[in-house]
Amino acid sequence: MPEVFISAGEASGDFLAGALVAEMKKINPNLNFAGLCGPSLRAAGTQTLYDINDLGVVGFWEVAKKIRFFRKVLTQVKTELQSRKPDLVLLVDYPGMNLKIARLAKSLGLKVGYFVSPQFWAWKEGRVETVKKCVDKMVVLFPFEVDFYKKHGLEAEFYGHPFLDLVKPEIPKAEFFRQNGLDSQLPLISFFPGSRKQQLERHLPLIFQTLSRLKADGLRFQSCWGLAPGLSKEHSAQMLPEEFKSEVKLVDQKRYSLMAASDFALSSVGTITLELALLQTPFLIFYKTSPLTYFLAKRWVKLPYVGLANLVAGKKIVPEFLQSEAAPEKLAESAYFYLKEPLLSARLKEKLATVRENLGSPGALPKIAASFCRLV
Structure with missing residues (x-):
C-alpha cells in the first residue's frame, strides 16, 4: 500500500x-x-x-x-x-x-x-x-x-x-442565528484572535477592551468568538472576562457561517483574512507580538501589508493595526465607523470582491x- x-x-x-x-x-x-x-x-x-x-x-x-x-x-x-x-x-x-x-x-x-x-x-x-x-x-x-x-x-x-470552493457558509444566516441563540435585530461582531497560545494571550485582552469601548460608546451589538480548529469551548470559556461570560457566544463549528453572518469582524493576521475577504465580510486586521519579534520582522519582512486580503488585492483595502497601533481605542473607532455607516461598509464589500478575482x-x-x- x-x-x-x-x-x-x-x-x-x-x-x-x-x-x-x-x-x-x-x-x-x-x-x-x-x-x-x-x-x-x-x-x-x-x-x-x-x-x-x-x-x-x-x-x-x-x-x-x-x-x-x-x-x-x-x-x-x-x-x-x-x-x-x-x-x-x-x-x-x-x-x-x-x-x-x-x-x-x-x-x-x-x-x-x-x-x-x-x-x-x-x-x-x-x-x-x-x-x-x-x-x-x-x-x-x-x-x-x-x-x-x-x-x-x-x-x-x-x-x-482551493478556498474558492471551500469557503462558503455551511448554513443560511437565519439558521445560524437560530442555532446560536442570536438576535436578528442586533449587529453581530465576530472576532478571530488566532490559534496559538501566544496569540491568544496578546490578542484577547485587546479584543475585550475594544468591545468594552464599543459598549461605552453606546453601540448595541452581540458578539461571537470564532474558535480556531483545536480550541475547545471549555478551555476558551475560561479565558472570557467576567463581563463577557454571558455575552460572548463561542463558535467552534460552522465558522464560515459565522463569518458570513457577521456585520463586522476583528481578525488577527493569517489565512483568516483571506476567508473573510472571500465571504465579503467587513473587517479589520490587528496583530501584536513580542517587541523583539516585531523589531526583527520590521527589518527583514519586505511587504507593504501583512493581511493576505490586502496582499492579494495589491492595495490596502482592509485597515491594519499592528503592535502599538493595535490599541483598543483605534480598533473600536474603526469598527464603530463601519457599523454606523452602511455606505462605507458596502464600499468595503465591493473592494473585497476583487480578492476573489485575483485567485x-x-x-x-x-x-x-x-x-x-x-x-x-
Missing part, C-alpha cells in the same frame, strides 16, 4: 491538507497517510504521529524557547522516515519545521512535494535554495508566486486557490491532488 508522510504545522495548513488528502484518496483509495497533523487531517484518516497543537509557536524568541522540543520532534520524524520509507513526503506550509523535514527526506532519497509555498517573497528569500535542492514539486496558492519561483530558476504549479478559477483541489498523486 503506497504511503505518504504528511506534515502541516498549524490550523490553516491542517485545514487545506485535510481537504487535499480527501481528494487524493478519491484518486487512489489505497493511499495511507501518517504524519504531523491536526483535526482536519485526522478526520481525513491520517495517522497522527505528532499533534500540531504542540507545534504552534509564532515569533523568533518564542521559537527559541522551544528549540529543544523541536529538535526532539525532528529526531522522531527522521526515525519515522527511515523506518516507513514513504513513497512521498508531502509538506504543507509551516517552513520553520517543514524545510528541515525536506532536507531530512532528501538526504534519505525520498520524494518531496510541497503544498502552500512559504512566503519567501516576503522575507528570507535565500531559503528558496532549500526548495531547489530538496523539493521535487511545489504547488502554490497565488499566481504571483509562479513568477517568483521562475525568477529563481524553479517551476511552480498554480491551479487556483484564479474554482476547481483547484482535484487538480492539485492529481498532481501530487503522480509522484506516488
Whole structure:
C-alpha cells in the first residue's frame, strides 16, 4: 500500500491538507497517510504521529524557547522516515519545521512535494535554495508566486486557490442565528484572535477592551468568538472576562457561517483574512507580538501589508493595526465607523470582491491532488 508522510504545522495548513488528502484518496483509495497533523487531517484518516497543537509557536524568541522540543520532534520524524520509507513526503506550509523535514527526506532519497509555498517573497528569500535542492514539486496558492519561483530558476504549479470552493457558509444566516441563540435585530461582531497560545494571550485582552469601548460608546451589538480548529469551548470559556461570560457566544463549528453572518469582524493576521475577504465580510486586521519579534520582522519582512486580503488585492483595502497601533481605542473607532455607516461598509464589500478575482478559477483541489498523486 503506497504511503505518504504528511506534515502541516498549524490550523490553516491542517485545514487545506485535510481537504487535499480527501481528494487524493478519491484518486487512489489505497493511499495511507501518517504524519504531523491536526483535526482536519485526522478526520481525513491520517495517522497522527505528532499533534500540531504542540507545534504552534509564532515569533523568533518564542521559537527559541522551544528549540529543544523541536529538535526532539525532528529526531522522531527522521526515525519515522527511515523506518516507513514513504513513497512521498508531502509538506504543507509551516517552513520553520517543514524545510528541515525536506532536507531530512532528501538526504534519505525520498520524494518531496510541497503544498502552500512559504512566503519567501516576503522575507528570507535565500531559503528558496532549500526548495531547489530538496523539493521535487511545489504547488502554490497565488499566481504571483509562479513568477517568483521562475525568477529563481524553479517551476511552480498554480491551479487556483482551493478556498474558492471551500469557503462558503455551511448554513443560511437565519439558521445560524437560530442555532446560536442570536438576535436578528442586533449587529453581530465576530472576532478571530488566532490559534496559538501566544496569540491568544496578546490578542484577547485587546479584543475585550475594544468591545468594552464599543459598549461605552453606546453601540448595541452581540458578539461571537470564532474558535480556531483545536480550541475547545471549555478551555476558551475560561479565558472570557467576567463581563463577557454571558455575552460572548463561542463558535467552534460552522465558522464560515459565522463569518458570513457577521456585520463586522476583528481578525488577527493569517489565512483568516483571506476567508473573510472571500465571504465579503467587513473587517479589520490587528496583530501584536513580542517587541523583539516585531523589531526583527520590521527589518527583514519586505511587504507593504501583512493581511493576505490586502496582499492579494495589491492595495490596502482592509485597515491594519499592528503592535502599538493595535490599541483598543483605534480598533473600536474603526469598527464603530463601519457599523454606523452602511455606505462605507458596502464600499468595503465591493473592494473585497476583487480578492476573489485575483485567485484564479474554482476547481483547484482535484487538480492539485492529481498532481501530487503522480509522484506516488
